Amino acid sequence: xxxxxxxxGRRSTxxxxxxxxxxxxxxxxGVSITTVSDALNGKxxxxxxxxxxxxxxAERLGYRPSAAARxxxxxxxxxxxxxxxxxxxxxxxxxxxxxxxxxxxxxxSAALGRGFALVVLPASSRHDVWSNxxxxxxxxxxxxxxxxxxxxxxxxxxxxVSDGKPGNCPxxxxxxxxxxxxxxxxxxxxxxxxxxxxxLLTGTSTDTYTRLSTEAYLGWCRRVGQEPVYETYPAHDPAxxxxxxxxxxxRPDRPDAVYGLFDPNGTDLLAAARRYGLRVPEDLLLxxxxxxxxxxxxxxxxxxxxxxxxKIGTTVVxxxxxxxxxxxxxxxxxxRAEGARLFPPRFRTAGTGPPPGTLMPTELIVRAxxxxxxxxxxxxxxxxxxxx
Amino acid sequence: xxxxxxxxGRRSTxxxxxxxxxxxxxxxxGVSITTVSDALNGKxxxxxxxxxxxxxxAERLGYRPSAAARxxxxxxxxxxxxxxxxxxxxxxxxxxxxxxxxxxxxxxSAALGRGFALVVLPASSRHDVWSNxxxxxxxxxxxxxxxxxxxxxxxxxxxxVSDGKPGNCPxxxxxxxxxxxxxxxxxxxxxxxxxxxxxLLTGTSTDTYTRLSTEAYLGWCRRVGQEPVYETYPAHDPAxxxxxxxxxxxRPDRPDAVYGLFDPNGTDLLAAARRYGLRVPEDLLLxxxxxxxxxxxxxxxxxxxxxxxxKIGTTVVxxxxxxxxxxxxxxxxxxRAEGARLFPPRFRTAGTGPPPGTLMPTELIVRAxxxxxxxxxxxxxxxxxxxx
DNA sequence: GACTCTTGGAGAAACGTATCTTCAGACCGG
DNA sequence: CCGGTCTGAAGATACGTTTCTCCAAGAGTC
Numbered sequence: 001x002x003x004x005x006x007x008x009g010r011r012s013t014x015x016x017x018x019x020x021x022x023x024x025x026x027x028x029x030g031v032s033i034t035t036v037s038d039a040l041n042g043k044x045x046x047x048x049x050x051x052x053x054x055x056x057x058a059e060r061l062g063y064r065p066s067a068a069a070r071x072x073x074x075x076x077x078x079x080x081x082x083x084x085x086x087x088x089x090x091x092x093x094x095x096x097x098x099x100x101x102x103x104x105x106x107x108x109s110a111a112l113g114r115g116f117a118l119v120v121l122p123a124s125s126r127h128d129v130w131s132n133x134x135x136x137x138x139x140x141x142x143x144x145x146x147x148x149x150x151x152x153x154x155x156x157x158x159x160x161v162s163d164g165k166p167g168n169c170p171x172x173x174x175x176x177x178x179x180x181x182x183x184x185x186x187x188x189x190x191x192x193x194x195x196x197x198x199x200l201l202t203g204t205s206t207d208t209y210t211r212l213s214t215e216a217y218l219g220w221c222r223r224v225g226q227e228p229v230y231e232t233y234p235a236h237d238p239a240x241x242x243x244x245x246x247x248x249x250x251r252p253d254r255p256d257a258v259y260g261l262f263d264p265n266g267t268d269l270l271a272a273a274r275r276y277g278l279r280v281p282e283d284l285l286l287x288x289x290x291x292x293x294x295x296x297x298x299x300x301x302x303x304x305x306x307x308x309x310x311k312i313g314t315t316v317v318x319x320x321x322x323x324x325x326x327x328x329x330x331x332x333x334x335x336r337a338e339g340a341r342l343f344p345p346r347f348r349t350a351g352t353g354p355p356p357g358t359l360m361p362t363e364l365i366v367r368a369x370x371x372x373x374x375x376x377x378x379x380x381x382x383x384x385x386x387x388x
Numbered sequence: 389x390x391x392x393x394x395x396x397g398r399r400s401t402x403x404x405x406x407x408x409x410x411x412x413x414x415x416x417x418g419v420s421i422t423t424v425s426d427a428l429n430g431k432x433x434x435x436x437x438x439x440x441x442x443x444x445x446a447e448r449l450g451y452r453p454s455a456a457a458r459x460x461x462x463x464x465x466x467x468x469x470x471x472x473x474x475x476x477x478x479x480x481x482x483x484x485x486x487x488x489x490x491x492x493x494x495x496x497s498a499a500l501g502r503g504f505a506l507v508v509l510p511a512s513s514r515h516d517v518w519s520n521x522x523x524x525x526x527x528x529x530x531x532x533x534x535x536x537x538x539x540x541x542x543x544x545x546x547x548x549v550s551d552g553k554p555g556n557c558p559x560x561x562x563x564x565x566x567x568x569x570x571x572x573x574x575x576x577x578x579x580x581x582x583x584x585x586x587x588l589l590t591g592t593s594t595d596t597y598t599r600l601s602t603e604a605y606l607g608w609c610r611r612v613g614q615e616p617v618y619e620t621y622p623a624h625d626p627a628x629x630x631x632x633x634x635x636x637x638x639r640p641d642r643p644d645a646v647y648g649l650f651d652p653n654g655t656d657l658l659a660a661a662r663r664y665g666l667r668v669p670e671d672l673l674l675x676x677x678x679x680x681x682x683x684x685x686x687x688x689x690x691x692x693x694x695x696x697x698x699k700i701g702t703t704v705v706x707x708x709x710x711x712x713x714x715x716x717x718x719x720x721x722x723x724r725a726e727g728a729r730l731f732p733p734r735f736r737t738a739g740t741g742p743p744p745g746t747l748m749p750t751e752l753i754v755r756a757x758x759x760x761x762x763x764x765x766x767x768x769x770x771x772x773x774x775x776x
Numbered sequence: 777g778a779c780t781c782t783t784g785g786a787g788a789a790a791c792g793t794a795t796c797t798t799c800a801g802a803c804c805g806g
Numbered sequence: 807c808c809g810g811t812c813t814g815a816a817g818a819t820a821c822g823t824t825t826c827t828c829c830a831a832g833a834g835t836c
Contacts, residue, residue, distance in 0.1 A: 068459040069792035134455040457822035
């Protein structure tokens, strides 16, 4: 009894309307499974005629290769993890922030464009979920110093790219905004608009974004000779922002301009200003960091700083996939991550040296809230039949 | 030469700092791989002493079981797909709608809570991505009639649960809102608030939500004897909504109340009303379907209908996992999906009969825009030092 | 003392693919 | 006519688990 006969025998006895496997295709086409595999994957040396015949048979049988078997054999799952480690314990509060939602969306899209799928996994999630999924690589958002998850992933050979310059954990590459530059830009912008005392609404957490931004503000104050005026609050608490905004405007040394580091701060500050009878921008200049376009429709519209989450998400994923595909293959000539490379792309260097980092520019969207003179109209309003 | 020696020999010769496998653990602990597997998975008949010893060795070696091998062997990947098939071709425009974002978030969270991870896959994405991923089941949002993807998934034995009552494709189960009831509720609400002619802002697409809602409106008009006043636009076009809102209020038979089916309609209608000098709610009552809380802060706050995407997402995933775990195991007594079951849960019945459906209630959040008398205050405003 | 249970654990067969190696024959130049 | 190259394809192995089957030895039991 040959091995083939044995196999097909086993196969037929245990037949219980299972999906067709590569063996069934081979049997039906009268070829070996090697030939089927080669024909379907465009490998091997086969005449086009055999290829198309096998393809046809496979189609007819409704053959779908087993992703699990392929993953086991090739060591590649086509799956990328996306995780966020900071910002409280709840699994998904984080996508409430428009930044994360946008970033995740762009990341998903970029991954799919390169043949990878993205799965969102909070760091706090059950360990069995993490270990039950074959990941080719992971994107980590804002890893804190000494993040154990990142360290373990890196140790086990999984490429890790972080959104946010990593504090002290080993990553394959990272992408971040130049937060110092962005804050200084805003402060200058507010100064030019006539601000004399600029306040800051910031967070209590120790992630890189909050820390760098606050430090940039304090440094600017020192340099310019202004006494810092700021209030902090736990950024993941949605109610605390309004209270902090109120506190900031209730101070005896009330600022005449405020920059809020977090998305809801614009609304919070606007409401607080109203309560105190402050007109925006006449009495108070306002800027906040946000990806939401509701600030184009508020009264008045509020100037926002965009961290360009779409660009970040796309770049992060492309860097990660570059690393994944670079692990065993050299430069494959595919589409690569773009951006201002700080270092040459040396992936997975076992030696010393910092991981390659990329800085993405931010964008200040200037609206009425930060200009004493109303901004030039760039878009004409729709026809106004009611007159006006 | 025994098989074990052969294996370990092969192992050691090809050793190139690979991850430790179950064989390495077995060798180090001086037991068989069967024992290791049983010890780590809590199966078999082993004394606690052996179990803990094996666990310890595994820990020491940093052993992580291969998810791919486990998936191949058990036939379960722990992965659930989430896909949307309607709403244009672009892969991810859909998460721009707060409904989908919320729903996806809740779904992800619910899946993780039960040990599954969720991967977002647009139906339009490259076929190789779909076939490269082992999915235990799929959630489909708003499947159109005769959706080929759903049909193929169902045929290949993958459980499919849909958000939105499926038109004509076979699903394991579905969850939806009672859209007719919701629309009728709103129309009654507006009538009670004094509306004489209620308009509708609706979409041009043929998905269930748009169709059912529009039909409910038309039926209501017929019953009440009001001439329908509505405008349609392609819902996935962000700019078209404002134009349609404008059109609706520019009509000679201008409505004195409007219900907008889509999230941005509230803002659009408010802006249009302003342009026409219409006061809300005095001259125009406004309701729109939205999950965004920006409508609590608009001037005036706008009454919204929530479709409870979090509840839907949670329920859909729970139903799906019930089906997945019910395929081979009977009632496992785990946490099950809740909700108003329309049919007893008969999963994967090959026979006739409709798939089990669940209707989730909607919630009307009444705000100033739909009441001629200002609503009772339910929350007192924060202290107002500025007076007022 | 021969017998059944029970306990603790080993062996080996899958799971379904990709790929490395081998091999038969065709073709070809000399 | 013969060694070499090239083409088309088959065989067998490995990927790393889980699990089914089976066995040895000790503990009761009559």
